[in-house]
Amino acid sequence: MQHDPVLHSKTLGADLRALRKARGLTLQDIADRLGRSVGWVSQIERDLSEPSITDLRHIAKLFDVPVSLLFGTPQAAAEEAGYVVRAGARRPIGSGDSGLVEELLSPDLSDDFEVVHSTFQPHSRIGEVVTRPTQEVGYLLSGKLDLIISDRRFTLTPGDSFRIKAEPFEWINPYDDPAVAIWVIAPPVY
Incomplete structure (x- = not known):
């Protein structure tokens, strides 16, 4: 099974962690629901691994959010990233x-x-x-x-x-x- 990496903002991992915590779920809960390992979920949350488009669709469905939310935004200027949204x-x-x-x-x-x-x-x-x-x-x-x-x-x-x-x-x-x-x-x- 081939996975195509997806370009996403550097906040994908932080966003997934926030969604998981807001719903009171553990890494194990997410791994079980996605049929993946805890390590895989952890790597995504730490931005060490990029999920495929199919993975993003499954994640979006799990959290009941639009998949577009997970695709990130245009890159902000380095000095504005995390502070300013144009x-x-x-x-x-x-x-x-x-x-x-x-x-x-x-x-x-x-x-x-x-x-x-x-x-x-x-x-x-x-x-x-x-x-x-x-x-x-x-x-x-x-x-x-x-x-x-x-x-x-x-x-x-x-x-x-x-x-x-x-x-x-x-x-x-x-x-x-x-x-x-x-x-x-x-x-x-x-």
């Missing part, structure tokens, strides 16, 4: 299927939180109620967005902020304009 170098996250376009504003997933730029397309709605073991805070930059948290509906306008603490929530943009928010999630889920 507007044209944001990593797209999520599938966009429900009308939500997300970009990672954090340099990687190795922090205790992640910061996401979210654009909710007009007349879009999340497909299901979401409950995750996180604390989330958001700030609406533009547009209007309806947010339902624990069966309470709120209409947000620019300048409004919100918090979700491991509660069921969903979002709806029934309006004619996109809504744009900055969303902070701890621990990282993407």
Whole structure:
């Protein structure tokens, strides 16, 4: 079986470690679920080995993240790497299927939180109620967005902020304009 190495950012290992820890999984858990050795998973997390495209697809499926998240971003200037994310170098996250376009504003997933730029397309709605073991805070930059948290509906306008603490929530943009928010999630889920 031949594996084609994939070019990825130098943060792939750190991102995988952060995803694993955020989900409370051990190296052994990941190895078992992928049918690989603990050593192989450890080498990927330490950026000592590059997974194949097929491996990346399996890893993305395991963590329920888009495979595009694992491909990394354009290289940042050496003095900016890990500190600055330029507007044209944001990593797209999520599938966009429900009308939500997300970009990672954090340099990687190795922090205790992640910061996401979210654009909710007009007349879009999340497909299901979401409950995750996180604390989330958001700030609406533009547009209007309806947010339902624990069966309470709120209409947000620019300048409004919100918090979700491991509660069921969903979002709806029934309006004619996109809504744009900055969303902070701890621990990282993407």
